[in-house]
Amino acid sequence: MTPWEKARRMVLEAVSPLGEEVEEIPAALRRILAEEVIAREAFPPRDRAAVDGYALCYRDTAEALPGLPSQLRVIGVVPAGDRASKKLAMGQALRIMTGAPLPDGADAVLKREDARLEGDCLLVTAPIPPGTHVIQAGREFQSGERVLEKGVLLGPSEIGLLASLGYSKVAVYRRPVAAILSIGDELVELGGGGTGVFNSNSYALAAQAAQAGALPLSLGITRDKVEDIQARMVQGLAADLLVTAGGSGGGDYDLVAEALQALEADIKFQGVALRPGKTTRFALKSGKPIFCLPGRPTAAFVAFEVLIRPAILAMMGHPRPFTPLLWAVAKREIQIRPGPPKFLPAKLFYQGDELGILPIDEGRGESLRSLAQADALAIIPEGTTVVKVGERIQVQLIKSFLS
């Protein structure tokens, strides 16, 4: 069995970013930038007032003293929105609001609180050095400066930054279409009658694919028949990646292996040192990745998070497609049967400033319900049989810390 970290590396070596497309920036949210973003002009484009007060020229205040104040005539006001360029002549000042462009001839701002006014005459009792309370043009970025790099995931702040630079469209990588196929004679479709097991994998895997950023495409259910599975696989290869669940559950009925062979797919690994999910397979057919997951819902879920999620992010152009791991402290003893690394559904919570972890009680068996109750998967390394209270372990989030 291939160690899971190695299996993940093999997957990431086999996939690469899809093509680019141009998106309007509202639609570019959660996409990955496929171009460098350059500032077309300096920002701010002109010097601006950092406070409410009076725009003036240092020269007119150079000799100012408390006993002998310089006297400037206030000739008007520059509201924040003023686009007409007012001009200061010698001995003049203009009222100005925070953020307003500094008028020509001005090089400093006197804070309103420090201003003494007699009629339209401003009395300045000390020199105001050039640049006082001024936001310099180009302070945030110079014209031509690189502001965002290729490979950046576009969140709200990046979207806002793009807009502030005047970008209404941007080049992003295409979202992969993920075809999803459930295999098994025992499966029945939702709303479909008859006894059997409801097809939950198609829905859970589609949701995982969407959460990772892909466009899920459900191929429904196929029965335990090699020819049918192979035919559906061919159909699924029209997508960017193919995920199957079921049909590989040990026993004599390993139909997925047969179908992959009949397909002449290039099988990269069969079986991963991963609990649950150890019967997971990965193959390539004409360059497209095929992931064959176990039919057990918890196993399919975990294998997807560990191996397929990074593949989808990489195909979307993400330069660091691994899900970041957190460290947490075991709040009760965890006992594990010896064996390959185990991904255990667990709850996260803070005690004071310490992030604690409690495994979901598996008394009723590993189930989708345990995963639904969990915030994360605790990663128990190979061979560990007990994690003592207070020991630190790594966890992979399955629910966002943002909501």
Place this chain on the structure above:
Amino acid sequence: MTPWEKARRMVLEAVSPLGEEVEEIPAALRRILAEEVIAREAFPPRDRAAVDGYALCYRDTAEALPGLPSQLRVIGVVPAGDRASKKLAMGQALRIMTGAPLPDGADAVLKREDARLEGDCLLVTAPIPPGTHVIQAGREFQSGERVLEKGVLLGPSEIGLLASLGYSKVAVYRRPVAAILSIGDELVELGGGGTGVFNSNSYALAAQAAQAGALPLSLGITRDKVEDIQARMVQGLAADLLVTAGGSGGGDYDLVAEALQALEADIKFQGVALRPGKTTRFALKSGKPIFCLPGRPTAAFVAFEVLIRPAILAMMGHPRPFTPLLWAVAKREIQIRPGPPKFLPAKLFYQGDELGILPIDEGRGESLRSLAQADALAIIPEGTTVVKVGERIQVQLIKSFLS
């Protein structure tokens, strides 16, 4: 100025979950459950084999001894997908695959590895107690048992769980429509000509609203004119909540306050002890929340994350709408001007098993760019002027730890 925690409480007291609607489960992803979900039947519905092997009845093996094995006739096989109910008579066994329903008359499974076979005759050298290697019906849940509670955020595992119960549709809370209005004479629309400041707030706030789960509705830009602002506010109140940015930036031009008065809105607070974002206002008009944010993009962004995001989650039915906070260790000294609590853009990273935090260098001023470089906002409490290296501080994520 209202303390930000109190301001947030006031906001959450003023909003409540919107109406419910029924969604197909693929579309219900990231929505919040508006009903209790009950198991319609036990799961698994019937006893199942936990391993590959032979289904048999304990009675037929009760006298088995190594020297005097019980002999059972293997009359066929129960593949995983078998829906026809086979029946065991006395002295009979059936081959069975993992997950297959136990045939009538069987109450235990003999592991394939432990089986001795002579032709179609199975030799059992020790009694196999009832329930051996059997997954009991109803082990995951009993018929009528509550499986998911009202208020659960539906992620992939919950979607899978719903499907496994046969739910193709589910009642969820409606997503709030968030109307967004940018105010300012200095603003120009993307692609629009003329000098001025590009309208970035509309895009950043729309992205923040979408990230929180709302449906953003942009009202574009309005100029610094009370009547115009009031008219647009009326328009925006057709949505579930209204967010404005700009027009409240101190100075003499506090047009938003005038517009809110003209609107006869019930103003809950004006000014929050929050850096950036202290001029944030909150009001209600015919029960609908109106948030008036500063025009400075970083201030609008932070005020949204602190005050509006929780409001959106609460309107979506989230029982714990606060963004969870993480604790991290300062990796360099942070110096802050004394004043209200400050939310500082910062990078998060692990050193060993310790989550470290580095504030984004604000040398070029607080900007969208700093936010774009940040993973989180470090929360510096009121009055703190220095955070020493090694001190623990709370951070609010602005980027998901999931991607």
